[in-house]
Amino acid sequence: MNAIMRRALVSAMALSLAAPLAACGKDQQEAGAGKDAIGLLLPENKAARYEKFDHRIISSRIASLCLECKVDYGNAEQQVDTQKRQFDALVKKGVKVIILDPVDAQAAKSWVDSAAKKGVQVVAYDRLAEGDVAAYVSYDNEKIGRLQGQGLLDALGSRAAAADVVMMNGSPTDPNAPSYKKGAHDVLDGKVHKVVYEKDIPDWDAAIAKKKMTDVINSRGPQGFDAVYSANDGMAGGIAEALKAAGLKNVPLGGQDAELPALQRVIAGTQSFTIYKEVRPEAETAAEIAFRLLRGKSINGLTTTTAGNSSKSGIPARLFKAQIVTKKNVNDTVVRDGVVRTDLLCAGDLASACASLGLK
Template sequence: MNAIMRRALTGAMAISLAAPLAACGNDHQDTGAGKDSIGLLLPESKAARYEKFDRRIISSRIASLCLECKVDYHNAEQQVDAQKSQFEALVKKGVKVIILDPVDAQAAKSWVDSAAKKGVKVVAYDRLAEGDVAAYVSYDNEKIGRLQGKGILAALGSQAATSDVVMMNGSPTDPNAPSYKKGAHEVLDGKVRKVVFEKDIPDWSAAAAKKEMGDFIDAHGPEGFDAVYSANDGMASGIAAALKSAGIKNVPVGGQDAELPALQRLVAGTQSFTIYKEVRPEAETAAEIAFRLLRGKSIKPLTSATADNKSKSGIPAQLFKAQIVTPKNMKDTVVRDGAVRIDLLCAGLAAECKSLDLE
């Protein structure tokens, strides 16, 4: 399910992530089918970004481009069958453009192909769906994995070459997860002593990651590893809880998504880094591509790269850059861009924030 990407990026969009936009009404916005409707299907709501940022930014951008356009939004809550029903209902309504962040990229192939034959354009968002998609908007996911690997090495410092690492990888149904894993291995292999345990975690489950970490500690003891790679911040929360339960401190843990609880763990010292992906440029680009496809306009100015899935090559794509966030650069990244408010970040962590000049 790994997408092979040929990047031809000419420059990332330098749009900073502002404070969350106002809520956009009910979950399922009133829409009419046809030429003025755009479908938006997101995979789940456990990750805070989807409801707080992606949905709102995409809806707001489409509204600014097209006063008469309507967004028909649904969230699958990690259920493949639910997303299939949502997708097919949009097609039945006559919606001609759908922004799709698939729960299971492979499972989506049959729906996407069937819709394409009816003239429906699918914009794969954040995760590359299989099938005849019209465009893809995401991040350079192998590079994100390399950043995560570099974060682990930096946290281990001079001890890296003699350190053993546990790897908790992303969901096997997410096409981005193998890219993160591949990128991380490219950096870690040969630079740490050994990856002593590795597991793909279904549905990015924090509870499953906590259990796997706890089981490993029970089997190998607190001295059986020196750092933990976590593919995202949600799983890192479970890993951190397992370490705390076992009384283990000062073990580097890395994540991804720059969620508020993870940023608070950075301040508290129980997580070493996260990966910050500005949602606004990704979401706004997807919205504009969808609008252009709806109106039959060229998307070439917005797609400076290409991507391949298993069934189609040369998919027009835009792939954005991400960056590591550590306690030392939080002020100049997520705080500066308004991705997190200092009062929320520092709630219950006043002394720690003061030491990091986060006041």
């Protein structure tokens, strides 16, 4: 065999050996793609908290727990189809733990169940997704609704028993919305005269809430109601605009989430209260649960109760508390905890109102 033939034979043998090795290497890489990855899917960016707090805090906490870990993030911008594509992409990549705050809890059931069969563990975050969920981190949402109802009663004071109330509830696709509604009704029913108008607002849309409030004002007249329950601060902003456009003042109005514009309305007196839910402990706990699941460790020390959806009971859960924020305690809650800076809260025309409350 001459030198040219020997070289050709050696090259052919090398290529034949390299092919299965390369294929094996590719299979191993794909199989281990999710070893150090955690998926994070948030539902929307209309509420300021998701991009400003949840995403940042969860990513930071995972980085502190695991230097080699990567957070694979997506925001669905309130689109179910977008979130499904994001979820499916994570599963296809081999991500084995996904923190999911669903746009539509019921729609997510088939994705969650399918992923669970492939060994993917889903941590339901803030909203309890349907399906085979591994863990759940949120708040006691009925209690939040009761706090909202109590905040409205407190704002009405002696007028409560004769008051007619308008209720703008949360999105019908959000599993938390019925809990807020139930909690609020538990407190308001029998304590106010009656609920004269009630509507679930799709996608928590502030513009829709504003339009519905305008319709109520036009149909019932400016004296046809005494207070407005709003399930969150974004919708409360739209409602406040409708009240202002109609020249209505001093109408008790509540919300939820302690967003900066809502806190400014509380200071200005155009919103009676909001509900402060500390995002940091919720987000950090979800991050640590996800990391422990990724590494096959127990989450018992992080889950203090259980929850259930329509298809699964006994889901390990951690539910945090919330509190009412009014003018009287804004300094001892959101300001104290660094949720909002006073220079932003008290900007412009609010300087004198802040000064009278001792906010500096």
